[in-house]
Amino acid sequence: MTYESQKIALKYFVISAIFFGLQVILGILLILKYIWPDPLIGILPFNTARAIHTNLLVVWMIFGFMGGTYYVVPEESQTEIYSKKLANLQFWLLLLGGLVAVIGFLLGWTAGRPLLELPVELKWAIVLVALIFIFNVFLTMIKTKKWTAIQGLLLGGIVMLAVMWLFGIPFFKNLTIDYYYWWWVIHLWVEGAWELIAASLMAFILLKITGVDRHIIEKWLYIEVALVLFTGIIGTGHHYYWIGTPGYWLWWGGIFSALEPVPILFMVFDTLNHVRHGKIEVTNRLVLYWAVGCAIYHFIGAGVWGIAHTLPIVNRWTHGTQVTASHGHMAFFGAYAMLIITIIYYALPKLKGVEKLSQRSGLWAFWIMTISMTVMGLAFGAAGIIQSYMQRGLGMDFLTVQGFMKPWFKVVFFGGLGFFIGVLIYIFDILKLAATQTLKVEQTGLKS
């Protein structure tokens, strides 16, 4: 850590980790509802629990991205953050917004659109938070006018994230149009804006931990995001096969989304290449584990699992089944959860001035989480294949088929339980790291 204001990132990271844990608890409740009759049906029915589960995911990831950005931007711009006050205000607003949203969902205050359940008032509040964030980051960057590719693409990603969000705000009368623009938020976030943010943050970490020349890292970063957007923007079409949009989307969506694994595969080689040609000895091997793991799992969860059911000929049968749940869980974990954990494990010790990080808990968390998620992903996938075959292929009744899928839901439950243990280890590690060092800082402060 070189700049005092990078410390703002700390509380973003802590909340990010805690909300991650809450999200997983909701996930476990959800899978239990698939297995046994639901005793909570009157208090926390499936739809409410799902809304909280998915929104917590988005919120903890946004906290992670924002914390990461506040950590990276001062170092890239070589100056303090434009306004610490705004960064703090924005943190509390976002936290408040998140809590109000969860309580609102429990009371039935919802916009009733999957993943975009936030009521319209809260959606505008999020716009306000995003504007403060962008304003603060942008003014920091122009203070010194040291434009690097990393921060330029980071800013681009944040702006794209905010702009796409706007398409999720209006009420659409026509369900087809509704879902057309719904995907502009959902797809163009995860296969556009978020990828830009994630790739920039990862490039920063690779730059720092490997010592590879900035020119080389940034060149490959450009190529990578070029490929991401080239395939990702028109690749939105793979969501336009069956929602009432024209048949030509089967071609546009099919071809471009079939190319979507290319940038991710590229990312894997890129990461491994940088790590191998690293010029400095890596002291924090934990970061390396999570970074390389992230690249590989990103490729499996998003790339392989994505292409497996993205072609119209397959998607016709798997669309709207648990196959999508399998892909969703593995892709989010590989592409974004692991990335944010990488950032936090890189930045937090630096923020705390920890020279030698105890890596035991972090490594346990790594292996438990990745293995459990793989179990969950495969079990969801098996359930989805059964569902595609029996329900779509044989035309059997929905609930009858759910009975055949139940053994796999039980496997998902045990995978989820394992995953929760991994997440708990991670949260305690992060909290310990965040807390113990604060004490030391205060002590040194007293001495001086």
Added chain:
Amino acid sequence: MGKKTARNIFIWSTVICTIVFIWLTIDTHSTIPKRTNTDKLTDEVVLGKRVWHKYNCNDCHTILGIGGYYAPDMTKVYSSRGESWLKAFLKNPQTPDPERRKMPNQGLSEDEINKLVAFLKWVDGIDTNEWPPKPVKVAKAPGVPVEEKALASKGKNLYYQNRCDLCHKIGGVGGTAGPDISKVGSKRDKEWLTTQIKNPKANNPNTGMPAFPNLSEDDLQAIVSFLMEQK
């Protein structure tokens, strides 16, 4: 290749893809009126969509294949269940089997139910490029000639889809409003059963069983074939 070239590739490929995407979006919009019958998108349908959102139906049910995977897809529910079934179910969504997944009663008003059903009716007419797909083959059960068992399996699905089990019991599972039909195949013949489903009052003028006039002839024969297996 230098960093500048890489940056230019990034900028230009992004710009071109964005333009193509916007062009496709404009063209898509021009096809929407015909593909989604916007002339039938009345105020009632729009209000029905608001009911759909208000109760967050979409986080359990998929519609157009999007949403929660916890409950059945609603895209073609209007044509597969019919209006009267939907209205009755929405008023009191119940299942006779306690082990089965339940839908909580949303306490919808009569007015909300009508609007919601109008919305589902409009959704049913959307041209979805033939999704959900027609089943490739009908499920088979062992021990009976192939065609007959295929028909009976289809009938079994239809039996549950039309919620016959809400009133009737087979093998101890089902409701109690109607008679236990576990042995109906040895008591009645095909003709009687066909009449009983199509127009129950023709068999017994005092019966409480509702008629199912919306079933196609094929579906009717499938259900009868399934019932004839209950011996």
